[in-house]
Amino acid sequence: MGTSIIEQLNKTRYNLLKWTTIGWGIWYGTFILKDVIDNSTIIQIAFWVGLLGWIIFAINLVKVLKLQRELKWDQKAREALNDELHQLNLHKSYEFGFWVVLSVTIVFVTLTSFVQISSQLVTKIILYFAVLSYLVAGLIYNRD
């Protein structure tokens, strides 16, 4: 496999990560918004925006899985794309995600001492930030 193809695949992977992040941010963000806002107009807008986000997220997730499946048969390209810098960046992204989850959890533990928040909402928000922070960190560490 030629160099330009590996660089092209690397760029494709970065773009997929970028759109997956955008999709997740919009979809799950609006999904949470519906739980905290009472205004029916905003909820309706949030539904359509969220649907758009879900479509972006789902399409890109499928593309990521497709790319992974294609790379399964090309060991040289797979190894080059998942080289040690990429592995290090993955670990750093997980680490960043961990600290974000820990921080958000601490914020909620503190908040719930003063106000009552539904456990379902708290779980959704923690999940939202966990995935988002991991994806955003991945984007930052892997940018060219």
Place this chain on the structure above:
Amino acid sequence: MENYELTNQIKVQRAMKNITQEELASHIGVTRKTINTIETGKFVPSTILAIKLARFFDIKVEELFTLIEK
């Protein structure tokens, strides 16, 4: 290890061989970004990768990478 600085001769060796970062990356089996970050000292490669690079340039690892005491 904060008192030490790792420098390398990759850029010099590349110039001598007249190859781009992308071409070197292809030979070693990594991405161009990995070569770039090693070259600029942002990323310290593993021993395996360091040996691969040294072998490619046909020099010793110690000649390619130098540990300098600050």
